Amino acid sequence: xxxxxxSLRSALTIxxxxxxxxxxxxxxxxxxxxxxxxxxxxxxxxxxxxxxxVLIRDGKIAEVGQNLSAPxxxxxxxAQGQFVMPGIIDSHSHMGVDRGINEGxxxxxxxxxxxxxxxxxxxxxxxxxxxxxxxxxxxHGSANSIGGQxxxxxxxxxxxxxELVIEGAPMTLKLALGENVRRSASANPTRYxxxxxxxxEVMRESFQKAQNYLSAWEKYETDQxxxxxxxxxxxxxxxxxxxxxxxxxxxxxxxxxxxxxxxxGYRADEMAMMMEVAxxxxxxxxxxxxxxxxxxxxxxxARYGWATSVFADSWGYKxxxxxxxxxxxxxxxxxxxxxxxxxxxxxxxRRLFQEAARGVKYGGLPENECLKMITINAAMDMGVEDRIGxxxxxxxxxxxxxxxxxxxxxARVEMTIIEGEIFFDRSQTDVAANWVLDSDSGKETP
Amino acid sequence: xxxxxxxxxxxxxxxxxRQLLPALAVVILFSASEASAQYExxxxxxxxxxxxxxxxxxxxxxxxxxxxxxxEALGAEVSxxxxxxxxxxxxxxVYPGFIDAYSQAGLVLPDRDEREYAxxxxxxxxxxxxxxxxxxxxxxxxxxxxxxxVTRSDGVFGGQAVLMNLMGDDIxxxxxxxxxxQAMGYQGQSGYPGTLMAVVAYQRQTLIDAAYHELLQTRYGxxxxxxxRPPAEPNLEELIPVAKGEVxxxxxxxxxxxxxxxxxxxxxxxxxYWIAGAEEAFRVPxxxxxxxxxxxxxxxxxxxxxxxxxxxxxxxxxxxxxxxxALDERDEAAVQxxxxxxxxxxxxxxxATGGMSxxxxxxxxxxxxxxxxxxxxxxxxxxxxxxxxxxxxADVLGTLEAGKIANLTVTSGDIFTxxxxxxxxxxxxxRKETFEKPKPPSxxxxxxxxxxxxxxxxxxxxxxxxxxxxxxxxETVTGEFAIEGQTTAFEGTYxxxxxxxxxxxxxxxxxxxxxxxxxDDMTGAIxxxxxxxxxxxxxxxxxxxxxERRVER
Numbered sequence: 001x002x003x004x005x006x007s008l009r010s011a012l013t014i015x016x017x018x019x020x021x022x023x024x025x026x027x028x029x030x031x032x033x034x035x036x037x038x039x040x041x042x043x044x045x046x047x048x049x050x051x052x053x054v055l056i057r058d059g060k061i062a063e064v065g066q067n068l069s070a071p072x073x074x075x076x077x078x079a080q081g082q083f084v085m086p087g088i089i090d091s092h093s094h095m096g097v098d099r100g101i102n103e104g105x106x107x108x109x110x111x112x113x114x115x116x117x118x119x120x121x122x123x124x125x126x127x128x129x130x131x132x133x134x135x136x137x138x139x140h141g142s143a144n145s146i147g148g149q150x151x152x153x154x155x156x157x158x159x160x161x162x163e164l165v166i167e168g169a170p171m172t173l174k175l176a177l178g179e180n181v182r183r184s185a186s187a188n189p190t191r192y193x194x195x196x197x198x199x200x201e202v203m204r205e206s207f208q209k210a211q212n213y214l215s216a217w218e219k220y221e222t223d224q225x226x227x228x229x230x231x232x233x234x235x236x237x238x239x240x241x242x243x244x245x246x247x248x249x250x251x252x253x254x255x256x257x258x259x260x261x262x263x264x265g266y267r268a269d270e271m272a273m274m275m276e277v278a279x280x281x282x283x284x285x286x287x288x289x290x291x292x293x294x295x296x297x298x299x300x301x302a303r304y305g306w307a308t309s310v311f312a313d314s315w316g317y318k319x320x321x322x323x324x325x326x327x328x329x330x331x332x333x334x335x336x337x338x339x340x341x342x343x344x345x346x347x348x349x350r351r352l353f354q355e356a357a358r359g360v361k362y363g364g365l366p367e368n369e370c371l372k373m374i375t376i377n378a379a380m381d382m383g384v385e386d387r388i389g390x391x392x393x394x395x396x397x398x399x400x401x402x403x404x405x406x407x408x409x410x411a412r413v414e415m416t417i418i419e420g421e422i423f424f425d426r427s428q429t430d431v432a433a434n435w436v437l438d439s440d441s442g443k444e445t446p
Numbered sequence: 447x448x449x450x451x452x453x454x455x456x457x458x459x460x461x462x463x464r465q466l467l468p469a470l471a472v473v474i475l476f477s478a479s480e481a482s483a484q485y486e487x488x489x490x491x492x493x494x495x496x497x498x499x500x501x502x503x504x505x506x507x508x509x510x511x512x513x514x515x516x517x518e519a520l521g522a523e524v525s526x527x528x529x530x531x532x533x534x535x536x537x538x539x540v541y542p543g544f545i546d547a548y549s550q551a552g553l554v555l556p557d558r559d560e561r562e563y564a565x566x567x568x569x570x571x572x573x574x575x576x577x578x579x580x581x582x583x584x585x586x587x588x589x590x591x592x593x594x595x596v597t598r599s600d601g602v603f604g605g606q607a608v609l610m611n612l613m614g615d616d617i618x619x620x621x622x623x624x625x626x627x628q629a630m631g632y633q634g635q636s637g638y639p640g641t642l643m644a645v646v647a648y649q650r651q652t653l654i655d656a657a658y659h660e661l662l663q664t665r666y667g668x669x670x671x672x673x674x675r676p677p678a679e680p681n682l683e684e685l686i687p688v689a690k691g692e693v694x695x696x697x698x699x700x701x702x703x704x705x706x707x708x709x710x711x712x713x714x715x716x717x718x719y720w721i722a723g724a725e726e727a728f729r730v731p732x733x734x735x736x737x738x739x740x741x742x743x744x745x746x747x748x749x750x751x752x753x754x755x756x757x758x759x760x761x762x763x764x765x766x767x768x769x770x771x772a773l774d775e776r777d778e779a780a781v782q783x784x785x786x787x788x789x790x791x792x793x794x795x796x797x798a799t800g801g802m803s804x805x806x807x808x809x810x811x812x813x814x815x816x817x818x819x820x821x822x823x824x825x826x827x828x829x830x831x832x833x834x835x836x837x838x839x840a841d842v843l844g845t846l847e848a849g850k851i852a853n854l855t856v857t858s859g860d861i862f863t864x865x866x867x868x869x870x871x872x873x874x875x876x877r878k879e880t881f882e883k884p885k886p887p888s889x890x891x892x893x894x895x896x897x898x899x900x901x902x903x904x905x906x907x908x909x910x911x912x913x914x915x916x917x918x919x920x921e922t923v924t925g926e927f928a929i930e931g932q933t934t935a936f937e938g939t940y941x942x943x944x945x946x947x948x949x950x951x952x953x954x955x956x957x958x959x960x961x962x963x964x965x966d967d968m969t970g971a972i973x974x975x976x977x978x979x980x981x982x983x984x985x986x987x988x989x990x991x992x993x994e995r996r997v998e999r
Contacts, residue, residue, distance in 0.1 A: 100641030116646040123757040158758035161703050243658045246651050430764040
């Protein structure tokens with residue numbers, strides 16, 4: 001190499017190197033980086049840690065400990081005197097769904113997907129964020145024996161639709177028992193079923209069809225393999241495949257647990273029926289929604305391995321709901337039935353932490369068990385407990401910061417963080433603004 | 447020297463009448479069974495006009511001759527033939543006839559409850575619901591629209607869109623091309639699919655079903671004795687080329703997320719598509735650019751409160767009144783810049799009325815779209831050569847060229863930029879329709895209802911005479927009603943022939959008036975509080991209306 005070339009190269013290298021390092025130094029901290037300093041951290045799965053910092057990097061919890069130092073450029077939130085808990089999860093919601101939650105024209109519509117109709121700018125998301133909610137499981141309604149496929153989303157209000165979806169969350173399928181299904185049928189004279197026993201029959205028939213569908217495909221694959229091996233001259237036409245049926249595919253996904261059953265049920269006898277039917281078809285246990293009378297059969301529910309997602313103390317609003325009791329959370333807990341507390345409402349969702357506090361009031365559930373019912377238990381209902389529901393290194397940086405212990409009467413949410421980004425900050429928000437939003441019509445009413 | 451049109455017209459008429467009388471009888475006798483031929487009426491020559499043969503190509507003063515439904519000749523040196531009706535084109539601009547690229551013009555659908563299930567009606571042509579005699583079509587022509595891609599918008603696979611001329615005797619002669627493209631929308635039906643989520647599920651399954659239908663047909667063709675014959679499914683059969691991605695589907699979308707739903711379906715099933723409606727294209731310009739497909743943009747301007755993101759930008763944000771007004775202004779501008787956003791995304795852009803609540807706003811919104819950034823030349827392309835190309839009819843439509851269909855939009859002034867400009871004539875298949883200059887609003891009279899009206903009111907056998915003095919600005923009407931020594935102030939609106947006023951009197955309380963106005967005549971009713979409803983007739987006092995001189999061109 002001539003000296004001329006060498007000097008040319010070094011002349012080029014120096015500025016490039018300088019530029020490179022300058023570039024490194026000036027890398028701004030990601031918008032998804034945050035250090036929450038000095039709060040009491042309610043990890044849910046690993047006890048309460050006083051005076052503890054939580055560092056979020058690239059949207060994930062990177063470190064939990066004392067006296068963590070903030071990396072260059074990372075925003076620091078002072079949480080001294082405050083309580084830092086994982087973002088609250090509403091396991092049963094209908095928020096953020098565009099143009100209808102019940103496909104009531106037929107009783108069996110597992111092919112419909114909430115994922116197709118997420119309404120990302122639903123104004124109810126904001127009031128939910130103000131209540132510390134970071135994720136919801138938004139569902140088909142309960143008008144159908146077999147409703148549709150639900151979706152787990154984060155409340156990144158105002159972000160495009162696709163950014164809200166929790167990637168990799170398992171499919172869940174809504175089923176419903178009892179009054180709502182029967183009532184919807186009487187509004188539509190041609191719809192079947194109209195009785196509780198009819199609902200059981202529809203479940204069996206539908207699962208049987210799905211099994212037949214799987215068998216038909218298995219037979220086709222066997223035939224096709226045989227045809228592939230057969231003599232090319234004498235084998236005739238290739239076997240005809242069955243037609244793809246998205247309804248039966250959605251149903252078939254429940255057999256191996258690819259899709260989790262989420263069954264709206266009030267009465268104990270119907271829930272018992274559902275567990276029997278699932279058992280007959282080898283379907284893994286799912287979650288009972290509302291489960292008002294599950295306390296009556298709590299040992300059976302535990303034995304079958306089903307979970308429940310309940311209202312804390314809402315009952316008596318219809319015939320099926322007369323025998324519910326607020327001590328059910330305690331009874332479920334003592335019977336080993338996993339329970340989450342849900343809102344099912346764009347209003348109640350704002351105060352799910354107060355709903356959880358009712359577990360302490362009625363029967364004295366341990367506080368952390370109550371908090372589990374709005375965090376990790378809800379995450380387990382949705383099959384996303386490896387990503388959200390507790391403050392652990394590696395999980396999503398979804399955090400709610402409270403001014404008091406969340407189950408304490410004056411507690412309120414100061415800040416709500418999703419994947420390291422602040423989506424609600426009380427100090428920056430005019431919560432008293434005279435702005436009422438109707439989540440259904442999207443209209444502003446002063 | 448060309449003689450004035452009016453004389454020529456009369457002598458022509460006399461001659462034509464004599465010659466045509468026997469023929470007319472034949473037409474009347476046979477019109478029920480005869481599919482009518484293309485219009486072969488008068489020959490027209492528009493002389494001394496500004497001819498915009500296509501965007502950017504202008505003959506400043508020229509003549510265009512229309513004969514037998516076609517453009518016969520045009521140019522600066524062209525002389526009008528001896529048999530032509532002459533139209534003095536001084537001050538007029540002649541454009542290729544505007545095409546409404548996505549439209550419900552002339553469609554008459556049954557009420558939703560009685561309507562045939564429109565989940566999959568893929569094999570139906572939109573002409574099944576097209577009424578060639580619909581008075582609706584005149585409103586389109588008045589906006590300079592001479593042809594339209596007509597389609598139902600309420601189906602999931604809602605049938606075949608057809609390209610129709612907007613004036614003519616019957617469907618066969620008005621049809622330019624049928625079918626053009628299959629319409630696919632997102633409206634729920636009265637049965638399944640009723641909700642948006644079920645519509646999407648239904649789209650998926652139907653595409654699968656169409657592909658499977660083809661497989662069955664193929665197999666049956668190969669060995670008909672090996673299987674039961676596949677059922678006849680004309681609607682599925684129609685969708686086979688769509689499902690195979692061989693022909694595009696016309697995705698009718700409005701909201702931001704509709705575009706994403708359409709794109710996702712197209713990706714999953716390897717569909718080709720065009721986009722129609724597209725009111726919120728400005729929210730997804732990246733998606734439009736990436737898709738690179740034709741977009742038939744409606745000049746429907748949704749109210750900003752309906753637009754995706756409205757709530758997010760405002761709720762709980764501590765906004766001052768000024769900040770809120772600034773946001774509103776920004777959003778209004780964004781809605782109006784929608785067509786410009788599509789143009790800037792570099793995809794084929796066509797303009798349309800589909801989804802507009804009032805077609806009468808088309809030219810007004812066109813100007814707003816140009817003001818909001820759509821270059822005027824591109825707006826012209828989007829109304830002419832671009833849709834003609836998208837629909838595969840550029841050889842017969844979209845520019846002024848000899849041999850093309852005699853569809854012309856003739857305006858006084860530059861329709862794209864000049865607020866005073868208006869559509870003076872349209873020619874559709876060589877037939878002429880002439881429009882009067884809209885009366886400009888002015889104080890003390892003006893508009894269609896301005897002036898002084900002698901009104902007589904009759905209630906319960908009693909009659910009384912009074913005077914109604916009205917001033918119209920745009921659609922807003924103010925005025926006074928003097929009767930029986932009392933004067934009541936009124937305010938209200940006038941639109942599409944209907945006058946609606948409300949006022950209040952110390953004796954009678956609230957008074958409302960609703961009347962139909964035709965020229966200088968008014969008929970309607972007035973609600974006189976406790977006295978009940980009274981019939982009302984009125985006649986405008988000559989000379990009190992705005993005296994815009996009628997200019998015969």
